[in-house]
Amino acid sequence: MSTETLEKPIEKKPAEPLFSKRRKKYINDPLSSDNPITIQVLGICSALAVTTQMRPTLIMAISVTLVIVFSNLLISSIRNLVPSRVRIIVQLAIVATFVTLVSEVLKAYQYDMYKQLSVFVGLIITNCIVMGRLEAFAMGNKPWDSVLDGLGSGLGYSWIILAVAFFRELLGSGNVFGWPVFDAIGLSGFPTNSLMVTPVGAFFILGIIIWVQRTKSGYIER
Amino acid sequence: MQQSNTYIIVFSAILTIVCGGLLALANQGLKPRQEKSVELDTKAKILGAVVDLKGTKGDAIIDLYNESIEAITVNSEGEIIEKDEKGNPIIAEKVDVAKNYKLAPKERLLPVFKYHKAGDKNAVEAYVFPVYGKGLWGPIWGFIALETDLNTIKGASYDHKSETPGLGARITAPDVIDRYKGKKLFNSSDQLVSVLMLKGEKNPATMLDDHHIDGLSGATLTARGMNAMIESYFEYYSAYINKNKSSASTTMAIAQ
Numbered sequence: 001m002s003t004e005t006l007e008k009p010i011e012k013k014p015a016e017p018l019f020s021k022r023r024k025k026y027i028n029d030p031l032s033s034d035n036p037i038t039i040q041v042l043g044i045c046s047a048l049a050v051t052t053q054m055r056p057t058l059i060m061a062i063s064v065t066l067v068i069v070f071s072n073l074l075i076s077s078i079r080n081l082v083p084s085r086v087r088i089i090v091q092l093a094i095v096a097t098f099v100t101l102v103s104e105v106l107k108a109y110q111y112d113m114y115k116q117l118s119v120f121v122g123l124i125i126t127n128c129i130v131m132g133r134l135e136a137f138a139m140g141n142k143p144w145d146s147v148l149d150g151l152g153s154g155l156g157y158s159w160i161i162l163a164v165a166f167f168r169e170l171l172g173s174g175n176v177f178g179w180p181v182f183d184a185i186g187l188s189g190f191p192t193n194s195l196m197v198t199p200v201g202a203f204f205i206l207g208i209i210i211w212v213q214r215t216k217s218g219y220i221e222r
Numbered sequence: 223m224q225q226s227n228t229y230i231i232v233f234s235a236i237l238t239i240v241c242g243g244l245l246a247l248a249n250q251g252l253k254p255r256q257e258k259s260v261e262l263d264t265k266a267k268i269l270g271a272v273v274d275l276k277g278t279k280g281d282a283i284i285d286l287y288n289e290s291i292e293a294i295t296v297n298s299e300g301e302i303i304e305k306d307e308k309g310n311p312i313i314a315e316k317v318d319v320a321k322n323y324k325l326a327p328k329e330r331l332l333p334v335f336k337y338h339k340a341g342d343k344n345a346v347e348a349y350v351f352p353v354y355g356k357g358l359w360g361p362i363w364g365f366i367a368l369e370t371d372l373n374t375i376k377g378a379s380y381d382h383k384s385e386t387p388g389l390g391a392r393i394t395a396p397d398v399i400d401r402y403k404g405k406k407l408f409n410s411s412d413q414l415v416s417v418l419m420l421k422g423e424k425n426p427a428t429m430l431d432d433h434h435i436d437g438l439s440g441a442t443l444t445a446r447g448m449n450a451m452i453e454s455y456f457e458y459y460s461a462y463i464n465k466n467k468s469s470a471s472t473t474m475a476i477a478q
Contacts, residue, residue: 052388083230090237097241101248108252111259116391119384172388194423194439197388 026148030156037160038210042128048202054177057165059113065154072150076138091134172196270379271367272337292336300461319354355451358443360384390444401435416453419445
């Protein structure tokens with residue numbers, strides 16, 4: 001009853017460089033042509049919810065990336081020990097452990113951000129990107145490859161939510177990282193659009209990013 | 223071999239123990255640091271209602287707090303309470319406003335924080351009152367500082383558990399807090415009218431007066447929670463406030 005991912009043949013080359021061409025693809029692909037948010041359309045929920053301001057978004061991006069990387073590493077290291085019948089539960093338990101750790105650390109050292117992100121840190125557990133990478137990649141690949149894959153997906157998620165947050169904070173509250181941009185360039189009367197502050201604004205920005213990206217890459221949904 | 227029930231049970235048990243142990247360890251290890259964060263946050267909120275804390279950080283906030291805040295606890299009759307039912311002294315900072323919120327208003331312990339010039343307890347410059355209520359998604363709370371006339375709002379600081387970031391969560395933003403500054407809770411005949419946040423944002427200036435402030439676009443329900451919170455808490459505090467108002471005016475009368 002083993003899954004096909006388990007049997008994926010692993011290329012055997014004597015001492016493949018740490019960042020070989022194949023491995024670079026693990027990082028580069030999720031940044032653009034296989035982006036978790038814009039192409040796979042995963043993790044949309046948090047991309048809409050936390051992106052009203054840059055600072056919490058940055059913390060969120062770092063947290064998600066750390067959780068993906070470490071759970072990918074751990075699952076990949078024990079992939080041959082995990083009984084396939086309970087593998088989803090095992091993945092969930094490990095993701096939940098890392099998320100709780102992140103949340104505890106935030107509470108201790110970044111209390112303001114911890115309060116601002118509130119439920120969304122806990123909700124990283126349900127972020128489809130994390131579980132998706134574990135099930136689709138880490139269960140069938142070696143630890144180092146999995147770390148790179150996790151890093152790729154994490155960064156792919158991060159740059160999209162940071163881009164969304166940049167435009168939402170700029171157009172919605174006139175700030176970037178809480179710094180008043182329009183006041184600084186002498187346009188203090190610039191009208192901010194409160195639509196951008198609502199999740200609807202994130203849909204628009206996300207839609208535009210996907211549009212631009214697909215026009216450039218010619219990707220068509222089949 | 224890996225598919226046998228025994229293997230699965232043993233594997234799951236080990237996983238649970240390892241994960242649980244790790245979390246327990248992290249929780250214990252980070253607890254002192256977390257408690258300090260919470261204490262710092264509370265004291266910064268109390269002080270933040272009166273002074274601009276920009277640039278002050280960490281231990282400096284706690285030092286400033288110890289120098290310039292005198293805390294007392296009163297009941298809804300305005301009487302100062304120093305000991306609880308068991309005879310233990312009550313520490314105002316440790317009074318859990320959230321827990322008291324569940325009691326009947328008459329039984330609640332209501333802390334009052336007096337802000338005075340560093341070192342001189344008699345030179346009170348502001349009174350800080352904690353408030354607590356319900357927002358849209360969860361509790362909201364805060365501290366409101368009144369001038370020595372116990373009517374004009376000198377400053378405030380608010381916080382929330384789970385209001386929507388960018389919408390209801392804006393109650394913590396300085397520009398929203400500034401709207402409360404200078405507003406009055408009582409009318410000229412000492413009746414409580416509270417300060418109400420209007421629905422919608424960028425309301426015409428004609429709608430804003432001593433008792434009304436501009437609202438939050440997209441967060442009308444949070445604003446309603448704020449209104450209910452401020453009104454109800456100052457009702458509980460009104461006995462204390464009236465007592466101190468009259469004592470302030472009598473001393474003034476004597477002085478004249």
